[in-house]
Structures are given as structure tokens and as C-alpha cells.
Amino acid sequence: MKNLIRNEEQAEMDKSKIKTMDALTAVNRILTPLDADGRQRVLEAVVTFFQIELGHHRDRTSDRPSYSQDVPQSPRPQFSAGGKLTPKEFLHEKQPKTDVERIACLAYYLTHFRNTPYFKTLDLSKLNTEAAQIKFSNANYAANNATNSGYLAAGPKGQRQISAAGEQFVVALPDRDAAKVVIAKARRRKSTRRKK
Amino acid sequence: MTRTQSTSTKSMRRISIFNHKGGVGKTTLTFNIAASLARLGARVLLVDSDPQCNLSAYLIEDEVLDDMLDKSDKREGRTIWSALKPVVETSSDVKVVEPLELARNLYLVPGDIRLSDFESDLGELWRECFQRKRRGFAGTAAINTLVEMLCQKHGFDFVFFDTAPSVGPLNRAILLGCDHFIVPVAYDLFSVRALKTLGRSLHSWISDYKTISAIAPADMPLLPGRPKFLGYIPQNFSVYRGGVASHQKRYIALLDRGIQTDIAQVLKEFDVVSLRQSPRLGEVKNFGTLVTAAQREGRTIYEASAGTPAQRDMARAAFRQIAQKIIQRTK
Numbered sequence: 001m002k003n004l005i006r007n008e009e010q011a012e013m014d015k016s017k018i019k020t021m022d023a024l025t026a027v028n029r030i031l032t033p034l035d036a037d038g039r040q041r042v043l044e045a046v047v048t049f050f051q052i053e054l055g056h057h058r059d060r061t062s063d064r065p066s067y068s069q070d071v072p073q074s075p076r077p078q079f080s081a082g083g084k085l086t087p088k089e090f091l092h093e094k095q096p097k098t099d100v101e102r103i104a105c106l107a108y109y110l111t112h113f114r115n116t117p118y119f120k121t122l123d124l125s126k127l128n129t130e131a132a133q134i135k136f137s138n139a140n141y142a143a144n145n146a147t148n149s150g151y152l153a154a155g156p157k158g159q160r161q162i163s164a165a166g167e168q169f170v171v172a173l174p175d176r177d178a179a180k181v182v183i184a185k186a187r188r189r190k191s192t193r194r195k196k
Numbered sequence: 197m198t199r200t201q202s203t204s205t206k207s208m209r210r211i212s213i214f215n216h217k218g219g220v221g222k223t224t225l226t227f228n229i230a231a232s233l234a235r236l237g238a239r240v241l242l243v244d245s246d247p248q249c250n251l252s253a254y255l256i257e258d259e260v261l262d263d264m265l266d267k268s269d270k271r272e273g274r275t276i277w278s279a280l281k282p283v284v285e286t287s288s289d290v291k292v293v294e295p296l297e298l299a300r301n302l303y304l305v306p307g308d309i310r311l312s313d314f315e316s317d318l319g320e321l322w323r324e325c326f327q328r329k330r331r332g333f334a335g336t337a338a339i340n341t342l343v344e345m346l347c348q349k350h351g352f353d354f355v356f357f358d359t360a361p362s363v364g365p366l367n368r369a370i371l372l373g374c375d376h377f378i379v380p381v382a383y384d385l386f387s388v389r390a391l392k393t394l395g396r397s398l399h400s401w402i403s404d405y406k407t408i409s410a411i412a413p414a415d416m417p418l419l420p421g422r423p424k425f426l427g428y429i430p431q432n433f434s435v436y437r438g439g440v441a442s443h444q445k446r447y448i449a450l451l452d453r454g455i456q457t458d459i460a461q462v463l464k465e466f467d468v469v470s471l472r473q474s475p476r477l478g479e480v481k482n483f484g485t486l487v488t489a490a491q492r493e494g495r496t497i498y499e500a501s502a503g504t505p506a507q508r509d510m511a512r513a514a515f516r517q518i519a520q521k522i523i524q525r526t527k
Contacts, residue, residue, distance in 0.1 A: 122263065129256055137492050
């Protein structure tokens with residue numbers, strides 16, 4: 001008997017899932033031809049019509065493991081809350097001083113604002129252009145330096161990704177003292193490993 | 197970034213740094229003057245109208261520029277060709293491309309190698325103007341139309357064109373679309389010789405376009421057709437004991453005379469040369485490693501990480517002075 005009830009419940013859940021998937025597919029199909037503004041208008045109208053209360057989005061950075069507790073934390077930047085910061089605004093806020101720091105900031109932006117955790121140097125260069133920054137004298141060289149300095153790490157298929165230390169560094173910016181502590185700590189760890 | 201249509205296109209000044217002689221620093225001057233104007237608070241648009249794309253290569257990384265050129269034929273294209281393509285291929289309107297923001301107040305429409313194809317078409321379009329065909333007028337004025345649309349959208353105060361070293365149809369369309377032009381020169385024999393052909397070409401262009409404007413049917417897009425001479429800028433000369441080095445000194449007088457006889461006198465009938473002011477707009481001496489470093493880094497000469505602070509200050513002052521004179525003379 002219990003099994004029968006469980007099977008019925010399972011069937012109900014499956015049906016509900018299928019309905020949700022159908023709705024999602026239909027919504028996708030309808031929204032795809034619209035531009036970003038159009039999509040937002042439609043979704044806002046739907047939310048209002050069905051009186052849906054959208055819960056606050058979780059801060060994407062909040063559930064990330066804290067790599068180092070003793071690092072002075074700068075106040076969580078506003079950029080992760082809105083998610084609409086342009087690359088130019090982001091760099092303006094972070095104020096990177098060198099090409100390598102700029103690379104780290106751009107990598108962070110690609111990862112967290114463009115949903116591109118793995119990227120090529122060209123992606124960084126394109127974002128740099130979009131952010132109205134002066135060109136890198138040699139983007140590959142700067143990206144290699146960023147990797148050697150611990151801001152970036154190797155990704156799949158010859159791509160790159162931001163490292164844990166790189167992320168911490170960018171989060172700490174524009175507080176340079178905090179950022180220095182982060183990166184110094186990461187380098188110390190690296191050298192200890194080599195000695196072993 | 198976007199400014200509404202509050203700024204009229206009437207207030208914008210289109211300036212071409214033009215000399216068909218190569219190697220006179222057109223691209224370097226264009227960017228550095230434009231950047232100085234932007235620093236003085238003017239909103240400046242740079243248009244790379246040289247099919248060699250030197251200005252774009254100066255300011256955009258190679259890989260990014262190559263990627264842009266690869267995509268310029270597609271919908272997402274952002275080069276000058278992306279804007280002109282509809283005019284050339286389907287005789288429809290110019291497509292507005294978003295200029296790249298380089299720095300505060302400074303924007304760029306990247307160049308494209310395909311402009312050389314457009315240049316071949318411009319020859320035919322010029323002939324069609326004489327035949328009073330709409331396609332001819334629209335095609336000849338296409339770059340100017342693009343610039344006007346961008347100015348309406350972004351409210352630019354100055355538009356600078358970097359031109360190719362030639363007296364071809366492309367430069368003709370650009371020059372006739374400008375309100376002013378500046379002639380960069382070097383202290384050498386070839387620059388003196390070039391003034392003659394420059395004056396003659398400008399005379400025939402302005403004169404021909406006068407005819408075209410006169411016969412044009414109503415409602416045709418027309419170019420201003422009467423670019424005023426703002427002045428000349430000697431550049432890349434050596435300085436010895438506070439003055440121009442002796443081996444180049446003799447060309448100072450020759451160039452001054454050449455400007456008077458080959459430009460001012462030749463264009464006198466069109467009233468485009470003011471004889472009340474000195475034809476020399478400024479001068480930019482040879483700053484040695486600063487120029488190559490600036491090109492490598494995509495910065496202005498006075499921000500490059502080379503040379504001495506004194507050199508950079510001197511460069512900054514030279515370009516600032518030129519920028520101020522441009523503001524003064526284009527009022």
C-alpha cells in the first residue's frame with residue numbers, strides 16, 4: 001500500500017516537473033527573439049500579474065569558501081549585489097595599478113559577471129577594450145606574468161582561470177594593504193610547497 | 197555615455213590631419229592632439245579612415261583588432277566598414293556603429309582594410325554625382341553621414357580623421373566632409389614638394405564639388421565641401437642648442453613660402469585660408485623613444501613610459517598648445 005502511495009506521489013512529482021519544463025521551454029522560445037529590455041519588461045509584467053514575490057538573490061560570493069580568515073576584509077563591494085556593473089565601472093572601482101593587476105580584475109569580471117570561468121588572453125583583451133582601458137603592450141606577456149604571480153591559474157584546453165588568491169586579491173581591492181596581504185600569503189604558501 | 201540630441205551637429209568641428217606625403221606623423225599627431233583636446237574637456241571622436249588602420253593599431257591590441265576586422269562584415273561589426281557596408285552593397289542607409297570608448301571624452305571608430313574596396317567604389321560614386329544620381333551623393337557623403345549621426349547621438353565637439361597618405365577618392369570624400377584641415381610636415385625636401393600637389397588636389401576637389409553642389413537635385417545629402425586651412429605642424433625635427441638643427445633649418449623658410457604660394461594662393465578663391473593668422477599651428481620636435489613607446493603602449497606621447505619627465509612635460513606642453521590653438525581657431 002505504502003509503495004502504491006509512494007508511486008503515485010512520484011508520478012505527481014514527475015508530472016509537475018514535466019509541466020515546469022514545458023513552461024520553461026515555452027518561455028525560452030517566446031523570450032529568445034526579444035532584446036534584453038523586452039525580456040525584462042515581459043518578465044516584470046509576469047511577476048506583477050501572478051503576484052510572485054521574488055526572494056532576494058543570494059550574494060554569489062557569500063557562499064564561497066573563505067580562503068584566509070586573517071586577511072583584513074574590505075567591505076563587500078557593491079558590484080556583486082547589482083550585477084549590472086560595466087567592466088569600466090568595475091575597473092574604476094578596483095583601481096588596478098599595473099597590467100598584471102588589471103588582468104586579475106578583468107579575469108574576476110569575466111568569471112563573476114560574464115559567467116566565463118575559463119578564458120583565453122583574447123577574452124581579457126576584448127574586455128580590456130570594452131572597459132576603455134589603454135591597451136596592454138603585450139597581453140600574452142601580462143597574462144603570463146599574472147599566472148606566475150599567482151593571480152591566474154591554468155584552465156582546461158590551454159585556457160586560463162582566476163586563482164583563489166587572484167579572487168581574494170580583487171575582492172580586497174581597492175584596499176591595497178589588504179590586497180598585498182592576500183597575495184603575499186599566497187606566494188608564501190607556494191614557496192613553502194617548493195621547499196618540500 | 198550616451199548624450200541625447202541636445203548638442204547640435206552644428207557645434208561639432210570636423211578636422212582632418214592630411215598630407216598625401218607619408219611618414220609626416222599624421223596618425224601620431226591625430227591621436228595626441230585629440231587626446232589633448234579631450235583632456236581640455238572637449239568630447240572627441242577619432243575616425244580611422246586609413247585602410248591601413250594605423251590609428252586603430254595604435255590604440256587597440258593586435259588580437260582584438262584582428263578579431264574586429266574578422267567580424268566587420270557581420271551584424272556585430274564595429275568598424276567603419278560595418279557602418280558603410282549597407283551603403284555600398286545595398287544602397288541603403290549608413291548603419292550606426294557604436295564607437296569604442298578609449299578614455300574620458302575620447303572615442304574611436306576603428307578603421308578597416310575593406311575601406312580600400314569602398315575607395316574603388318567612391319570613384320564611381322563621384323561620377324554618379326555628376327550624373328545627378330542619388331546613389332552617388334549618398335555614397336560620397338556616407339562617412340560624413342555616419343559622423344553626423346554619431347555626433348547627434350554622443351554630442352561630440354571635435355571629430356578627427358586619420359587619413360591615408362594619398363590623394364585618392366577616399367581622402368577627397370573625407371576632406372570635403374571636413375570643416376578644417378591641418379597639414380603635418382617634416383623639415384625635408386619631399387614635404388616642400390608635396391605642398392604643390394596638395395594645393396592643386398584640394399583646388400580641384402573643392403572646385404569640382406562646387407559644381408556637384410550646384411547641379412545637385414533637392415534633398416540630396418551634400419558635403420560641406422569647403423574645408424578651411426587651420427595651419428601646418430612641423431614635426432619630428434631635431435633640436436640643437438635650443439633651435440632647429442642646421443641641416444633642417446633651411447626648410448623652415450621653404451615650407452613657410454610653400455604654404456603661402458602652394459596652399460594659400462592656390463585656394464585663395466575659395467576663401468578657406470585665413471592670412472590674418474600665422475599658418476604655423478605649433479611644432480612637435482623629435483621626442484626620440486617616446487613615440488615608439490607610446491605606440492607600443494597605446495598611450496599619448498606624454499604618458500609613455502619612456503624618456504625623461506622633462507621630455508614628457510615638453511611633449512605635453514606642445515600638444516596642449518596645439519589643442520588650445522585649435523579651439524581658438526575653430527570658434
